Amino acid sequence: MKNTLPQPKSIADAPDCLLPAACCPLMCHLVLGYPSLAESLRTAEAYIAAGCEILELQIPFSHPTADGPLITEACRHAVEKNGVDIEACLDLVAEIRRRHPQQNIVLMSYLNPLFVFGLEKTAEKLLALDIHYLIVPDLPVDSPQAALLGPLQDDNDPIRDDKGLKLIPVLGANISDQRLEKLLASGFDFFYLMSDFKITGATFSLHPRLNAIISRLHAAGARCGIGFGISTPQQAKLAVEACGLAIVGSAFIQARNENRLQKCLSEWQNAFIVES
């Protein structure tokens, strides 16, 4: 089965993903339609060429409530200057999928554009594009609206349903043990961990409680990545050592804005290859 993302990794497995020269254990983020639809396609190609394991494609929104200045500005540019809407984004995602049928892709969007488009319709479109994971930062993953994207796992059904669309819970270090168990029992198997309490693009630090959370997730066979504030290959390596996957957004947007994305990606790629 292609593009069914987690391929659960334990901490012990983590170094393995450093080995293949073509693959960097990175989830690379971009804003669709920034600075233009064509340019964001080029950025996606650059990420894929650099061996990025997972592509995270964000649908731009006028008011991104959890993002820092770079992503906020990118969203605003895409929405206000380019008039990019969800339909245009899905067309672009379809093109990326057509070119790269094997690439792991997750979609990211704030709730309102999906709500207005229709949550059931969103799930249908994404599954048709062989995309199985979705990040919606302002949608608690077990809320009634979330259920419209796909049913949660029934506690009575031991067989995990891999056919539906799954939300990626975005967790901070303040998640309670009880809540974490509830999410695992509901079938969530890919988690986005905030490095610390911050917005995207802030300075990097790793909250001391993350290790315990990661151990629990890995023990349950779930996959996770760390994001928020990763801006150097060294920081990415810390995240990969901790959980197997680093999530990078603002740093690459900044590099693109400064016309040094290719150079930047080579440096990151080299850092992982040399280290292995």
Added chain:
Amino acid sequence: MQPTSYRHTILQSSGYFGPYGGTYVPEVLLPALENIAKGFDEARQDPAFLAELDHELRHFNGRETPLTPLPRLTTQLGGAQIALKNEGLNHTGAHKINHCIGQALLARRLGKKRIIAETGAGQHGYATAAVCARYGLDCTVYMGRKDYERQRPNVYWMELLGATVVPVEDGAQTLNDAVIAAFKDWVTHPEETYYLLGSAVGPHPYPQMNTFFQKIVGEEIRRQSLDQYGKLPHTMLACVGGGSNAMGMFFDLLDEPNVQLIGVEAGGKGAKPGEHASKLLGGKAGIFEGYHSYFLQENGGNIAATHSVSAGLDYCGVSPILAWLADEKRIQFAAATDAEALAAVQTLARTEGIIPALESAHAFAHAFKLAPNLSPDQLIVVNASGRGEKDLFITMRHFQEESLTAYAKHLLSGQQAAGSGQRSQQSAVDSRQSAVVYGH
């Protein structure tokens, strides 16, 4: 048929009002919101908490506020009797302090030391700064840069009270951007910070909690109306930005089917997108800033620009409780334009000696249209949710321009004014005349 009781449904809700409301926030904020919801549920059943709240509302805030008859206005409009609920006489000048006292006491009860808040007109920020000073809490207020400039007096008062006021340079630099900045602050300090949200909007429990702390306004109106008029009002009007003063005024009378309730939104410069802030008249269902309600939107779920001469109404969303009550047809909605609100400020000032906030003036503008069509045995109560001193730099500019225009006309007509004293007297008369024109 109305359900068993609107009041019961709202106060017992776990966060949903019909389809609206909910808790749509990042996972990282869920523990803080659950903590507040649980703390609020316990506090409102705790006689000691309620006694302290009552003490503070009386002796710090100065409640109750009067229900003031408006006899000259009643005579001029020729129709229903008009009275106003003078929430402008609250300490710090608006109804906002009712929920600020309640929430600050709750924050202290929950052991929080740091308060953050957003503000539009500055009234909520000013009230938050005052209660934080009184209860010894650290206070940071986010305010859009545009509002920071146009409501400068309140910025000064907040700073004098020891608060840090942060101008938000993002987006349209108004209330919406201040809310987002406050949420971003909270995401980065979820454990030690209490977000003292300033309207009946946002994720659960804020809509319900602020309604609970504001409902004293309607309770007093019920009592005062029976005492002073021997009956309940025929119609009550409140301006609607997020909806805190409207919920405060309307809540206690929701289950009185003969009391007509009207929310008046900001009609701005006109009905074109981006030129007003009328959510219930011009918005559609959406989920944003933590709650499901009506929002002004464009282009596939993006949040649209808003405009109002009053910073406190210049906001894209509205209380999920009001959205539900609008669907239920329990509350009607209307809009008043910038010009109508400005004219209403002047009319009320000159006929009754009360200067209302520009926000509240929207409700008066609609009441002026309504009153002539009702009979003298019917009572209209308008919520003067705030007083107008804070609008100094907006109203002064407007009314002065107005008088300058009138003076220019006066010069062109060949009747040259003799001296400065006479000139200013003449301008005042002309400006009164032009205010009448505006009212139409």
